[in-house]
Amino acid sequence: MKQVSSIADIRSEVAELKSQGKTIAFVPTMGALHAGHLSLIRLAKEKADEVVVSIYVNPVQFGPNEDFDSYPRQMEEDLRACKDEGVSVVFTPDDNIMYGAGKRYFSINIDELNEHMDGGSRPGFFEGIVLVVNKLFNIIEPDIAIFGQKDIQQFQILSRMVEEFNHDIELVAAPIARANDGLALSSRNAYLSDEERKIAPGLYRALQYVEKQIRDGVDEPGLLLKHQQDELEAKGFKNDYLNVFSMDDMQPVIKLKPGSTYILAGAAYLGKTRLIDNIILDL
Amino acid sequence: MKQVSSIADIRSEVAELKSQGKTIAFVPTMGALHAGHLSLIRLAKEKADEVVVSIYVNPVQFGPNEDFDSYPRQMEEDLRACKDEGVSVVFTPDDNIMYGAGKRYFSINIDELNEHMDGGSRPGFFEGIVLVVNKLFNIIEPDIAIFGQKDIQQFQILSRMVEEFNHDIELVAAPIARANDGLALSSRNAYLSDEERKIAPGLYRALQYVEKQIRDGVDEPGLLLKHQQDELEAKGFKNDYLNVFSMDDMQPVIKLKPGSTYILAGAAYLGKTRLIDNIILDL
Secondary structure, eight states, X not given: OEEEOSXXXXXXXXXXXXXXXXXEEEXXXXXXXXXXXXXXHHHHHHHSSEEEEEEOOOGGGSOTTSSTTXXXXXXXXXXXXXXXXXXXXXXXXXXXXXXXXXXXXXXXXXXXXXXXXXXXXXXXXXXXXXHHHHHHHHHXXXXXXXXXXXXXXXXXXXXXXXXXXXXXXXXXXXXXXXOTTSOBOOGGGGGOOHHHHHHTTHHHHHHHHHHHHHHTTOSOTHHHHXXXXXXXXXXXXXXXXXXXXXXXXXOBOSSOOTTOEEEEEEEEEXXXXXXXXXXXXXX | OEEEOSHHHHHHHHHHHHHTTOOEEEEEEOSOOOHHHHHHHHHHHHHSSEEEEEEOOOGGGSOTTSSTTTSOXXXXXXXXXXXXXXXXXXXXXXXXXXXXXXXXOEEEEEOXXXXXXXXXXXXXXXXXXXXXXXXXXXXXXXXXXXXEGGXXXXXXXXXXXXXXXXXXXXXXXXXXXXXXXXXBOXXXXXXXXXXXXXXXXHHHHHHHHHHHHHHTTOSOTHHHHHHHHHHHHHHTOEEEEEEEEETTTOOBOSSOOTTOEEEEEEEEEETTEEEEEEEEEEO
């Protein structure tokens, strides 16, 4: 496994693989790799000949009061995990390589798709993500890129960016990796106290409960969602959102229709830790 | 010479050339090709093995009161000219291929670089250009792209976009092609009446006069520029701007310093026709 940090080096590594006729699957990460990331890497290996992983905590996607400084960083363990998974090249740029020292004149604007869900709660979050992923796509030019379904709004927004910007890249969503008790794996789970960790699977259980009711025929889940939010608060969560959104443009939906696809998604805090989870509903 | 309109077809033509080890120079145009465009194509042929030209009048870069509908269109003549110049592939997409039928969620924002010059006079102009050129770059993935120095602000903004978006493309500016009387060649010159055409070289002559004064030692050209604007108005022009701008961020400059590079640029209307021209000053 190669580890490179400069743009010239990653381009030359990728060019070398492509010149051998190899297809490239790309897994962008912010490091702090857990079993969820490893499942993305395994899916990448199934989809292409060679896997390129990037490890870069992108400052532009963090708000001023978010956890950029405390975001877990563990480069050595991450590199070891990539090597164990058979990754070909790991790209580990720093801020100067990604953004340079001077003024940034260009930004990418997202209309509507980031109004609700995490976009509504985290201003600038998805603009920061598309900025860095657009750069990474142009630097690496992979055939395929893998993202987790856990960040479903990210996946939908990036899919749309690929379409509108004409990136020649196929995006693939990997299923949510979960702990035995159902908690969606996340680098931020490391922040949870033992007590919070015990409560944490409640978010997924709330989603599962609502899913069951919808599959059993509830087509206006508003009250049901309100009730589940109350239950989560009673358990110690502080709710951000728990709602059903349209799959295409991620707008809140009041009445569900058969034949449509929805995102049943929630975000809630335990202490200072923000958890998110979702279930895709093909009705 | 091949002519293709779909994204799949242009990608496959370019992939075929690249698989033969050929380098690709790309010349994006809005058609209505004149000797200026042909000089870009010739420069492209010097710089790379194969030349790809796009012909597409991009609606997104025209303001609501601008000349999108009347912009000259002459596909047959343009294709013949490309063939005569030895172009390998011409890409002629339509609006549906470039933008699709649905809502556009993504836009690209430019800070500061488009505040003055044409950006100041034409709101949304450069955002429309970077939107389409970013797409064309991702569709064609050339090694080199050629733009005219006549649109110097466009060249500077696109150069910065290439840097910030990490396109792996070298941008090259081609010198301004001029008629014998000095008028910068432009597709919009076709709008000029015979009378206006006679007056039109006055814009370049004003720039040349100011350049000479600056080279002779004037380092605060404000009054000089004002006087030349008055002269242009007296000749029948309606001025938009005539000023000296910094090369890097295209801000107006009051006092010139030796060792710096500036853009001496002007825009003025003759009737409804907007003319632009510029001289790069390496002091």
